[in-house]
Amino acid sequence: MxxxxxxxxxxxxxxxxxxxxxxxxxxxxxxxxxxxxxxxxxxxxxxxxxxxxxxxxxxxxxxxxxxxxxxxxxxxxxxxxxxxxxxxxxxxxxxxxxxxxxxxxxxxxxxxxxxxxxxxxxxxxxxxxxxxxxxxxxxxxxxxxxxxxxxxxxxxxxxxxxxxxxxxxxxxxxxxxxxxxxxxxxxxxxxxxxxxxxxxxxxxxxxxxxxxxxxxxxxxxxxxxxxxxxxxxxxxxxxxxxxxxxxxxxxxxxxxxxxxxxxxxxxxxxxxxxxxxxxxxxxxxxxxxxxxxxxxxxxxxxxxxxxxxxxxxxxxxxxxxxxxxxxxxxxxxxxxxxxSFPPGRGDDFAVLPSGDLAHYTTIHDELLHGEPVWAAQAVQVSPSHFDVVAVPRECCDPSAMAARLAQRLSHRLRANLTVSVTLADSLPRTPGGKCPVFLSKVHRPIQSAR
Structure with a gap:
């Protein structure tokens, strides 16, 4: 050895x-x-x-x-x-x-x-x-x-x-x-x-x-x-x-x-x-x-x-x-x-109800490693709600998955959050053909992160 x-x-x-x-x-x-x-x-x-x-x-x-x-x-x-x-x-x-x-x-x-x-x-x-x-x-x-x-x-x-x-x-x-x-x-x-x-x-x-x-x-x-x-x-x-x-x-x-x-x-x-x-x-x-x-x-x-x-x-x-x-x-x-420096995204953070910010990897980690899915995309609709599109590895109940995700994310981010889940065969793509794992529709202030 x-x-x-x-x-x-x-x-x-x-x-x-x-x-x-x-x-x-x-x-x-x-x-x-x-x-x-x-x-x-x-x-x-x-x-x-x-x-x-x-x-x-x-x-x-x-x-x-x-x-x-x-x-x-x-x-x-x-x-x-x-x-x-x-x-x-x-x-x-x-x-x-x-x-x-x-x-x-x-x-x-x-x-x-x-x-x-x-x-x-x-x-x-x-x-x-x-x-x-x-x-x-x-x-x-x-x-x-x-x-x-x-x-x-x-x-x-x-x-x-x-x-x-x-x-x-x-x-x-x-x-x-x-x-x-x-x-x-x-x-x-x-x-x-x-x-x-x-x-x-x-x-x-x-x-x-x-x-x-x-x-x-x-x-x-x-x-x-x-x-x-x-x-x-x-x-x-x-x-x-x-x-x-x-x-x-x-x-x-x-x-x-x-x-x-x-x-x-x-x-x-x-x-x-x-x-x-x-x-x-x-x-x-x-x-x-x-x-x-x-x-x-x-x-x-x-x-x-x-x-x-x-x-x-x-x-x-x-x-x-x-x-x-x-x-x-x-x-x-x-x-x-x-x-050139590869461009990043302006939506790398979710805005929480408190105004704090959470890096997208925190959310994506729960989606991929806590559920039986091949791939997932989260869209933040409001500070307290996320729409998730998931490609499942096996037959599963989207309502039960949504409840589990809401509970885990709320605990991890110390906020009262709700989640809806839609199961799909593939993730939505942007006009450029990309599949971003996180998108935010919420205005982002410059504050602190979880």
Whole structure:
């Protein structure tokens, strides 16, 4: 057991080498690394993954027909509901579950998905965080031993990843980070008190939550331990909050572009123009609603290919985000392409009868994890009422489900709430084809969050 932990520790160390300066390497060096990963993942998918075996043979393709990542467009576009309804079609038959870490996406586009990661992918991804932290650790004054606070919707899953890494690999005591995780649905005054007690050097959360946290601190006039740097993922940091952090509070802030389906997709540099894409790991392209290439410089749906993970192979996968590739190179000198910040939503919060705000993940967590449903969408009609559309996994009574949801949400959000439930075969889509998990018809004040 110790030998294997030492093996994976050495594996991480070997992949960590050079990550901090990777983005400054010549483009042809990065392109060669991309092609090596492309060939390996295509060969593996062709031999061991049912979806790609069928898709390539049906089109008369072999791995040798893919000369660059642009050729991945010859594969069928994968939609989220395909992976959700039949995940085993994308699983490698060569990698048993016992050798995998299984994670579940947040379902922020309406459908949670189970993703398996093989051991090399987990530890390569751990090493690739060196790119994300290249701008951050100099601000903290050290690479290891600093305090990091993570405010996330799913503390259990975050802890699962950290525990998995420490179970399978040995980390020297002096090369660790002191981390604490906090729930995104905890009362803000409790979270502020906990942060003041822990005094983190680095704070990580959702962009929308960081905005609300700062609004609460300023409105309450409460003392707040300012971290040396802030990082965020999952959704967008509002522009006024970004300006407040950078210009008034002088707290550096950086976006990390991540997803369970593709870790370490990109990171913001200290010039703050956009996100530098790790296209040697997870190349992406932009398409319109019909899957055609988006015009250059215009926003499109993000389609990503994961060249790292062999346990659940996702190539040409529509992620659910929209963004644009920026044509001008960044003045920071990095060779990696630049993506605009993926836009967030203005309705990430529900307005409670008290006027307090609740992050949408609090509501969605109850819908997906407390009921036998494949997917769900909540629409806040008034501060005290939610209409829910649910796609059930099994026969169920919508009235009984509504009563259970109302009881649990009322308890969790400390408010008297009512819920109506409609069962459906699929979720309603926006004119752009999206399935948002939460919509609000209630005017949102700037106050505090649950």
């Amino acid at each position: 110790l030998f294997r932990r030492l093996y994976w520790a050495a594996y991480i160390a070997s992949h960590l080498r050079g990550q901090r300066r990777w983005a400054f390497l010549p483009p042809d060096v990065i392109r060669r690394a991309q092609l090596r990963r492309l060939r390996r993942i295509l060969a593996h998918a062709f031999c061991h993954v049912p979806h790609y075996q069928e898709a390539m043979r049906r089109r008369g393709l072999t791995p040798a027909d893919f000369r660059t990542v642009d050729d991945l467009a010859r594969l069928p576009l994968i939609e989220r509901d395909q992976v959700q309804s039949d995940p085993e079609r994308f699983y490698s038959r060569a990698i048993p579950d016992s050798q995998c870490l299984t994670l579940t996406t947040s379902g922020s586009c309406g459908i949670p998905i189970r993703i398996r990661l093989d051991l090399p992918a987990v530890f390569q991804s751990a090493a690739h965080t060196g790119r994300e932290r290249a701008n951050v650790t100099p601000l903290l004054g050290r690479e290891f031993g600093y305090r990091e606070a993570m405010i996330v919707p799913n503390v259990a899953q975050t802890t699962l990843v950290l525990d998995f890494c420490h179970k399978h690999a040995w980390f020297p005591p002096g090369r660790r980070v002191q981390r604490r995780t906090y729930r995104i649905d905890a009362p803000l005054d409790h979270t502020v008190a906990a942060l003041n007690d822990f005094k983190p050097d680095l704070l990580f959360s959702y962009g929308s939550y960081i905005g609300l946290l700062l609004a609460h601190v300023r409105a309450a006039g409460a003392p707040f331990h300012a971290p040396r740097a802030l990082t965020y993922s999952a959704d967008t940091l509002p522009l006024p909050v970004r300006r407040l952090l950078l210009e008034e509070l002088c707290i550096p802030v950086f976006a990390w572009y991540r997803a369970v389906e593709a870790f370490n997709m990109g990171q913001e540099c200290d010039h703050h123009r956009g996100i530098h894409l790790n296209d040697d790991l997870h190349p992406l392209r932009l398409v319109d609603a019909e899957g055609r290439p988006a015009p250059k410089g215009e926003a499109g749906d993000v389609v990503v290919s994961n060249l790292v993970n062999r346990a659940t192979v996702l190539l040409n996968y529509r992620l659910g985000d929209r963004a644009a590739l920026l044509p001008e190179p960044c003045s920071c000198g990095r060779s990696l392409p630049l993506l």
